[in-house]
Amino acid sequence: MSKKKSRVLTSGKVKSRITRRLNIAASTTEGQVHVIPRSSAWIIKKEGAERAYRVYDVKAKALAGARSMLSSGLASSIVIHDKYGRIDSIES
């Protein structure tokens, strides 16, 4: 809930391009996995999945699990989130 108001709208062309790419991102899966902090846990979520793939008690274990998926070809990249959902870092 840290998002602030204001700013002008982006130009129509840029907005259309972002919209088109977001629509594609939302409807396709490319093998990304997400490492997400939960209340007292860290999870791995596969892109497009409705539930956690794995649950860990600490971030380091979740990262190790995700990196293992990456090295074995089960994931194309790892998106590590902060507590607000934003990207903290990406590994590929």
Added chain:
Amino acid sequence: MIFTCLYCGLEPRLSQLEDSGTPRIKTILHLIKSSKYSIHDLSRMKSEAANELARFNMPFELGLELGMKSIAGNKMKNKKCLVLDTERHRYHAAISDLSGSDIASYGKQEQVERLIKVLRDWFTHVVNPKQPPANKVFLEYNEFVSDLQIELVAAEFSQRDIDNLSNAEYIHYAGEWVGSRLQ
């Protein structure tokens, strides 16, 4: 909050989205009168940094809504309103006139996760009992935020631009993403 509303099938309405030629207060009164549901988040009534002013728009708008409901009687009897804060009983000290009211809290830790659950649970009571699980909405929210961040960076938005994205743009992108996801 915006994402959860959209994911649960509701259309967020904000005064900033309406006709900019109309005085803000008129727009707010119109939105209060014409919306079926309203959510008032009082969490910013206390400033967080030194010399930062607290924001009183939400308590002010809550007061407007309660006043309108009281005057309108039957015309607004079906209007549902959710009042939120980070702490359950803080409003006793800040807005003691609200004592006896029911306020939902979403805490200071894991705010996003808890806020999504509070909203989703409220929607099951007042909108439709068939709502997606809060866990699913939270996971989807994370994926949306990262997809949006990736696309905005690709479009050469700076981190500051991303942090200050307007509500209108955010609602547009979140609505598009949710629409594609739930097809």
